[in-house]
């Protein structure tokens with residue numbers, strides 16, 4: 001059960017916008033362990049975001065099967081998908097996606113408003129190092145700080161899955177490292193299953209499992225029994 | 236709860252957008268409020284007008300119907316027609332009084348006229364020209380029309396009917412004076428519409444049979460009479476003992492022979508003494524002069540106004556002492572005085588008038604009688620401008636609301652498009668679209684409602700002078716009328732309140748409620764405003780909720796259309 005906490009079986013996602021259909025995911029199959037830190041890597045346009053969106057209930061597969069904690073999420077109705085997003089998933093978008101007219105704290109409070117067993121928004125914001133910026137609006141925060149608010153909002157929901165689309169893409173070395181440290185801690189301390197997309201192959205050692213994707217297909221799955229602490233890696 | 240908190244947060248965070256919506260809603264609310272206020276003021280003014288303009292109706296024989304029943308046109312059987320006419324005479328006072336006991340009748344008044352002769356030195360105005368000829372003239376009038384038309388003040392509103400005597404086809408004696416007894420001041424139409432007014436002395440006691448009278452200034456001048464003097468009038472059916480015994484009358488005046496023994500009843504048989512308590516001026520007296528006159532009694536100057544009880548005392552006395560006989564043609568003659576009754580029902584509005592018509596039929600009034608009104612058309616045309624204004628304001632209101640609704644929907648659609656990203660984020664983290672839509676609707680409702688309340692206050696402030704002007708004009712017009720009436724009866728012109736003592740019912744009553752003083756009138760206007768505003772507020776809030784729901788529907792539809800991934804992907 002733990003081994004197959006998340007399963008992708010022959011998942012296809014086809015876009016038919018142009019004259020030629022684009023297969024963003026073309027038969028993706030993998031599984032993830034519960035409470036582990038997983039990394040998805042691959043070149044630009046490989047289909048990483050597509051996979052993460054399907055897993056997060058933001059998008060649905062054209063064919064194939066996706067299960068989370070034994071539940072087939074590819075067969076859920078729109079309503080059930082919304083509930084799944086609310087209760088099971090914490091999503092960190094590539095472009096932060098904060099509400100501009102809510103403060104950092106209020107953005108995180110959105111999570112605690114919709115989830116009963118959410119974490120305290122202030123504590124989570126302190127954990128991401130923004131305890132002193134609670135009352136600031138997104139426009140008053142730097143890119144990295146906004147990214148941390150977005151991560152705090154996802155963590156505060158106390159989700160089963162924490163999905164992060166390039167959380168360090170816009171960040172400098174130090175900040176990026178502290179974010180990764182945070183994700184590793186969430187995974188280790190809170191037992192949340194974390195999936196992180198990254199371009200940066202240097203961070204692969206911190207993960208329990210690495211899934212390499214290229215052109216909509218899984219190229220390799222790497223298992224790592226002894227992940228490196230974030231503080232020990234460099235790039 | 237969550238939704239409400241977020242809504243308030245969102246309102247306070249995006250002030251610009253909400254102020255814009257607020258200003259538009261405020262403008263719509265203010266103009267709706269003005270339109271509503273104008274409509275209500277017009278309706279109120281109409282109601283005020285309704286109280287001052289009452290409908291007067293008369294029950295009379297439906298001659299048209301009689302003719303139709305008789306085969307129509309001129310081909311009918313004349314004797315059968317006469318028989319029908321005989322059967323359906325005009326209603327007696329006691330019958331009318333029974334009918335007048337109705338919830339729809341605001342007031343019932345009547346007057347009755349009879350002709351009396353001058354005695355002694357007293358001369359009717361205009362009698363010099365043809366000397367004494369008139370005094371004992373007998374005018375045979377089988378049709379009755381001319382005599383009846385001479386009615387004087389009583390004839391205006393009531394619709395004078397042919398006298399009872401005429402219906403029996405009897406000779407009608409014409410006297411020097413028309414003596415009219417009135418049941419109430421409202422029956423004195425000339426005084427009510429201010430063509431006549433008391434210039435000296437005072438009004439007689441309308442409820443008493445104390446034999447007091449009002450005479451015209453012309454008559455007073457001609458005979459050198461003044462207030463406090465007495466005049467003696469005689470029953471023209473008696474052969475009078477004065478010097479008027481005519482040179483030419485013998486063959487005409489059949490009654491003379493029968494009445495030769497009248498003196499047996501004493502000097503004063505058929506003579507009645509009236510005390511003058513007031514002298515009036517009749518501005519309309521000139522108008523009648525070019526009409527052919529058969530008697531000086533028809534001259535308005537020779538009208539003597541008394542109370543109905545006084546007149547009935549005279550008539551009853553003449554009946555008690557009547558002497559009957561038969562003339563050369565075998566027709567019965569009598570010395571009893573006959574009177575011509577003129578009555579009118581007064582209705583508060585057209586609805587009551589119509590209901591009363593139905594009630595009459597229900598109470599068993601024959602189909603040969605009909606309720607007619609001479610001033611119904613007047614009344615209806617007097618309220619047309621106000622109804623037009625009211626209709627115009629209503630149309631305006633609907634146009635404003637329609638345009639307002641369109642603007643609100645457009646603004647909301649733009650508003651939601653602008654907030655698309657917010658919808659995307661909120662739904663992406665798992666908040667249901669319905670909840671997001673509800674939050675937006677709550678925000679809109681708060682902004683709209685507060686704008687409506689401010690707009691209503693603004694609109695009310697602007698519309699107060701507008702509606703007050705409307706009302707003031709209407710009230711002034713009505714007050715002037717009441718004031719003139721008061722002055723017609725020789726009372727101090729202090730205002731309508733002075734009317735109360737006079738037992739003035741009907742239209743006068745409605746004004747006594749706001750008193751004579753300027754202050755009281757102002758307070759009356761203020762109460763009108765207050766009640767209008769409360770009603771407008773209630774109506775506007777209903778309208779506002781309606782508009783908000785309509786425009787929120789647009790918001791909800793837009794929110795439902797969005798898929799979070801699409802929104803977020805577009806942004807990237």
Ligand SMILES: Nc1ncnc2c1ncn2[C@@H]1O[C@H](COP(=O)(O)OP(=O)(O)OP(=O)(O)O)[C@@H](O)[C@H]1O
Pocket residue numbers: 015016017022023024042043044045046047048049050051
């Ligand atoms: N909505 C869409 N319509 C059409 N094609 C799409 C759509 N979304 C993604 N694609 C295509 O699917 C492929 C995979 O896209 P995806 O966003 O998953 O790439 P990625 O691995 O996340 O790349 P990057 O590292 O640049 O973010 C791309 O070629 C992209 O053009």
Ligand SMILES: [Mg+2]
Pocket residue numbers: 048049050094165
């Ligand atoms: Mg991507």
